[in-house]
Amino acid sequence: NAGVTQTPKFQVLKTGQSMTLQCAQDMNHNSMYWYRQDPGMGLRLIYYSASEGTTDKGEVPNGYNVSRLNKREFSLRLESAAPSQTSVYFCASSEALKAFFGQGTRLTVV
Amino acid sequence: QKEVEQNSGPLSVPEGAIASLNCTYSDRGSQSFFWYRQYSGKSPELIMSIYSNGDKEDGRFTAQLNKASQYVSLLIRDSQPSDSATYLCAVRNAGNMLTFGGGTRLMVKP
Numbered sequence: 177n178a179g180v181t182q183t184p185k186f187q188v189l190k191t192g193q194s195m196t197l198q199c200a201q202d203m204n205h206n207s208m209y210w211y212r213q214d215p216g217m218g219l220r221l222i223y224y225s226a227s228e229g230t231t232d233k234g235e236v237p238n239g240y241n242v243s244r245l246n247k248r249e250f251s252l253r254l255e256s257a258a259p260s261q262t263s264v265y266f267c268a269s270s271e272a273l274k275a276f277f278g279q280g281t282r283l284t285v286v
Numbered sequence: 287q288k289e290v291e292q293n294s295g296p297l298s299v300p301e302g303a304i305a306s307l308n309c310t311y312s313d314r315g316s317q318s319f320f321w322y323r324q325y326s327g328k329s330p331e332l333i334m335s336i337y338s339n340g341d342k343e344d345g346r347f348t349a350q351l352n353k354a355s356q357y358v359s360l361l362i363r364d365s366q367p368s369d370s371a372t373y374l375c376a377v378r379n380a381g382n383m384l385t386f387g388g389g390t391r392l393m394v395k396p
Contacts, residue, residue, distance in 0.1 A: 207382045216294070216387040218374055219330070226382040234383070257355070266329060268384070272318070275384055277329040 179203065180280035182267050186212045189257040189285045195230035197281050199267030207270045209234075210242060212263040213280075218277040225250055247251060289313055290377050292387035301396050309375030309387055312356065318378040319351055323371045324389070329376045330374055334360060360362040365394045 178199045189195055202209065206227045211219040211234075221234030223242040232244050239261060241253045250269075254261060262285045267278040291354075299305045303389040318337050322330035326382045334349040336342045336358070341351045348361040358377075362369055 206383075208386060211386070220294070220388040221383065221385060222382055232381070232383070235385070270382075270384065273335060274332050275320070277331075279329055 180267055180276050180278040182265075182281050183267055184281060185279065187281060187283050188253075189283065191258060191285060193257050194249075194253065194255050195257065197265055197267070197283075198249070199251065199278060200249045201269035201276070202249065203271070203276065205269040205270060205271055205276075206247070208244065209268045209270070209275070210240075210250065210252045211266045211268065212236065212261075213266060214263050222252065222265075230267065257283075259285045261285050291293045292373075292374055292375050292390050294388055294389045295391040296393050297390055298393045299365050299396055300396060301365060301367060303365050303394075305365045305369065305392055305394070307324035307362075307373050307375075307390050307392065308362040309359070309360075310356055310372075311375075311377045311385075312355075313377065313379055314356065315380050316356075317380060319345075319349070319374040320378070321347075322374040322376060322386075324374055325371045328392060330338045338372070360393050362392075365392075367394050367396050370394045 209224040210222040225244040228247045265281045321334040325328040336349040350359045372389040374389045
């Protein structure tokens with residue numbers, strides 16, 4: 177059972193570089209989410225998608241864009257990475273009762 | 287004011303004691319409430335969900351919800367060292383947005 181798969185697991189970027197974090201789920205869930213987690217802090221919502229074709233801003237959307245490519249895939253793009261975006265990024269998908277998380281992407285921007 | 291508030295801790299309890307974790311939320315339209323456990327370096331995992339006022343018990347865990355007071359709590363009975371982790375409170379609103387608190391770090395001492 178794959179569940180929620182995130183790629184890559186680790187990434188180092190230079191300031192100003194761009195990259196896309198990929199997320200795919202195989203549970204046929206409508207809702208998908210991107211969070212960031214900084215040391216000693218909880219999860220902060222970047223963007224979410226309640227269903228295919230819709231996306232909404234969360235608590236900390238600045239500097240990020242998302243694409244809900246289809247029901248399975250929800251990608252997060254950093255157009256011009258900044259050191260403040262150094263964090264662990266989690267993708268999640270959910271049915272009404274439970275959210276499932278990917279294993280996380282540890283991103284460092286130098 | 288954050289939408290979901292938790293005391294960051296650490297909360298330290300002796301092995302065998304009851305650990306009490308608390309969470310408040312600001313959106314009165316919130317519909318579903320969750321407790322996640324996160325071990326260091328790992329993804330969050332769901333341990334309890336609750337949707338209506340009152341108590342819900344599952345093994346050593348009891349979730350309590352008071353919508354009038356906008357308050358959710360988690361009790362862990364007979365705490366074990368393996369319960370040492372960060373506990374995240376999460377709230378889902380009518381639009382399916384899932385918002386997390388900052389987490390409470392629990393330490394169970396043998």
